[in-house]
Amino acid sequence: MSTGIFSVGITGMHAAQIGLLTTEHNITNANTPGYNRQRIGQTTNIALQTGAGFIGQGTRVQTVARIYNEFLQSQINTSQTTASELNTYASQIKQIDNLLADVNAGLSPSLQEFFKGVQQMATSPASIPARQAFISSAQALTTRFQTLEARLTEMYQGVNEQVTSTVSLINSYAEQIAKINERIVIAQAGANQPPNDLLDERDRLITELNKEVKVSTVTESDGSLSVFIGTGQQLVVGQRANQLDARPSAADGERFTVGLTNGAAYQELPESLITGGNLAGYLRFRSETLDKAANSLGSVAASVASVFNAQQSLGQDLLGQTVGDAGFADKIFLFDSVNVPKIITNTLNTGAGAIIPTPATQPGQTDGYLAAAMTGGNFNTQLRAADYELAFTAGGNYTVKRLTDGVQVASGTGVGTVAFDGVSIDITAVGANGDKFTIQPTREVARNLRVNPLISADGRLLAAAAPVNSSVGLNAGTGLPNSGNGAISAPSVAPGYTLPAGPIQLTYNAVTQEFSGFPSGPDPRAYSPSGTSFTFDGISFTITGTPANGDRFVIDANTSGVADSRNAVLMGKLQTQNTMLADASGGKASFQGVYAQMVSEVGNKTREIQVTAAAQVSLLEQAQAARDAQSGVNLDEEAANLLRYQYAYQAAAKMLEVGTRLFDTVLSIGS
Numbered sequence: 001m002s003t004g005i006f007s008v009g010i011t012g013m014h015a016a017q018i019g020l021l022t023t024e025h026n027i028t029n030a031n032t033p034g035y036n037r038q039r040i041g042q043t044t045n046i047a048l049q050t051g052a053g054f055i056g057q058g059t060r061v062q063t064v065a066r067i068y069n070e071f072l073q074s075q076i077n078t079s080q081t082t083a084s085e086l087n088t089y090a091s092q093i094k095q096i097d098n099l100l101a102d103v104n105a106g107l108s109p110s111l112q113e114f115f116k117g118v119q120q121m122a123t124s125p126a127s128i129p130a131r132q133a134f135i136s137s138a139q140a141l142t143t144r145f146q147t148l149e150a151r152l153t154e155m156y157q158g159v160n161e162q163v164t165s166t167v168s169l170i171n172s173y174a175e176q177i178a179k180i181n182e183r184i185v186i187a188q189a190g191a192n193q194p195p196n197d198l199l200d201e202r203d204r205l206i207t208e209l210n211k212e213v214k215v216s217t218v219t220e221s222d223g224s225l226s227v228f229i230g231t232g233q234q235l236v237v238g239q240r241a242n243q244l245d246a247r248p249s250a251a252d253g254e255r256f257t258v259g260l261t262n263g264a265a266y267q268e269l270p271e272s273l274i275t276g277g278n279l280a281g282y283l284r285f286r287s288e289t290l291d292k293a294a295n296s297l298g299s300v301a302a303s304v305a306s307v308f309n310a311q312q313s314l315g316q317d318l319l320g321q322t323v324g325d326a327g328f329a330d331k332i333f334l335f336d337s338v339n340v341p342k343i344i345t346n347t348l349n350t351g352a353g354a355i356i357p358t359p360a361t362q363p364g365q366t367d368g369y370l371a372a373a374m375t376g377g378n379f380n381t382q383l384r385a386a387d388y389e390l391a392f393t394a395g396g397n398y399t400v401k402r403l404t405d406g407v408q409v410a411s412g413t414g415v416g417t418v419a420f421d422g423v424s425i426d427i428t429a430v431g432a433n434g435d436k437f438t439i440q441p442t443r444e445v446a447r448n449l450r451v452n453p454l455i456s457a458d459g460r461l462l463a464a465a466a467p468v469n470s471s472v473g474l475n476a477g478t479g480l481p482n483s484g485n486g487a488i489s490a491p492s493v494a495p496g497y498t499l500p501a502g503p504i505q506l507t508y509n510a511v512t513q514e515f516s517g518f519p520s521g522p523d524p525r526a527y528s529p530s531g532t533s534f535t536f537d538g539i540s541f542t543i544t545g546t547p548a549n550g551d552r553f554v555i556d557a558n559t560s561g562v563a564d565s566r567n568a569v570l571m572g573k574l575q576t577q578n579t580m581l582a583d584a585s586g587g588k589a590s591f592q593g594v595y596a597q598m599v600s601e602v603g604n605k606t607r608e609i610q611v612t613a614a615a616q617v618s619l620l621e622q623a624q625a626a627r628d629a630q631s632g633v634n635l636d637e638e639a640a641n642l643l644r645y646q647y648a649y650q651a652a653a654k655m656l657e658v659g660t661r662l663f664d665t666v667l668s669i670g671s
Helices: 002-028 070-101 107-123 128-191 196-212 277-312 453-457 566-573 591-631 635-670
Strands: 038-044 048-050 053-055 059-066 215-219 225-229 233-237 243-248 256-262 265-268 333-335 342-345 354-357 373-375 378-380 388-392 397-402 408-413 416-420 423-429 436-440 449-451 468-472 504-509 514-516 532-536 539-544 552-557
Touching (some): 059 196, 070 591, 196 277, 243 265
Antiparallel strands (some): 342 436, 373 378, 388 436
């Protein structure tokens, strides 16, 4: 009997001791991140069968289990990876929001000062200081474009660095998970019990990994955990970790993307597959906001240059020079000698395809851009804040897709010129099936914009005047001044106009109500006293009133246009005219309007991301609270357990004391 008492008491002491150790372990890890509280699982030993029935043989600790809820942990991981993505996105987009909306550093103040310079020149076209003021404002505008673009370029470089750093951290976590998988497999195989602390550590690593990129996990039969990213790309398989790598994209060498390595092999992952975590936050910020901001800024810069160059080419400078004269400067703005639009050959191409910007054919035009169109009396461009992809298929066929919305904007076969959205490129050699080219019409334009150095050195080359003038002539019959009350407007010119070689005299016939003397086109032409517009050789004007028979009106080169500011006035009107986002019916927005829309979109997106991030953080806190309520350590509860196991240990020890006394009694009887 005494032997049974000893054995049962020892089992009770042993179970209470393990309970105490487990409780102490919980208390000391109460503030350990990712720790799940543990509880002993007790069961009775197999009873001893006797004639009097089954006699209990005490207790044993079957296992030490951690209080773990896989569903709650999954909720934490999901909330954590989304919160990390949004917080990273918010911190990045805030930089652009502050940059573009700054009342001093933004583009709006420079645009306003630039057009003030235009107005000064229009007010005093013969004044060299007024012309120099315009040049200074133009230089300040280009400097502002360059400064803003330089800051955006720094952000691109920052994203590349952050992507590289994040990928290194992901690889580190993957290796640690693979190693701990190995330890877990060995531990479980040796003891056939769950290694709770190792499991907690692995879960903590998974949580940390989810902060960097969203992962999914599968528990294998041996207890290891396989980890996947994207749509099932393997990051950790059992005890082996694959490696991510951040490399320049095949489509754009200045843009780092992420891929999986397998030995020497490398597979670039589409950015759409990478979701959640800091990595997705950086990639989303770049593709959704940074690209659009850079392209929008570039589209404004390119449009300003295109329409002002086009208007400059229709004017006459202070030296009396017009387009076609050797000394005439047909461009106010230039781009440095870079690939504009920028065309990037995909490094995975296998063919010999080649694409170049279409060489300019009109005064003021830039290589690779369609000439600014004149619609509704003002110039406009079709440029969009977008990148494009030209892809070859079999048989030399190709398509051009706008990457922002996936719309196909052009297609064709073989070599030749392709025009779309204000862009013109020449395919000089056909690519192989599957070959691709990225076209960035406006991405780096702001960086390369500058004032024509010829104009910077000599303000007289600014074409403030119009090249053609009109006047009232002498009556053909009397040789005296016109006797009717007809009047002629100041003429305007269109691209490709022909400057009159000498005075063109238009004579009115009161009988037929026609004007004759036109050098080209129908002659004579009908006239209505309510006013009639006439056009020839790219020159347009309007005659109104009631001219007398034989009255003449003269169209001639503007030989004395020193004080003429008609072309400068047209430049000034470009401030409020719809010069951008044009279609066949004309422009749809002004420079300032497009920039304001960009600032508004970035501001709205910033607010959206910040609000969503705050909501996601709240969800994360709720998920953590739910997990802590079930799996976290409650010190009050653990203190109660200490007392419970202490009393249990003392009671079991008392059994040994009783057994000892009984044994002593037996021995005393024998003596």
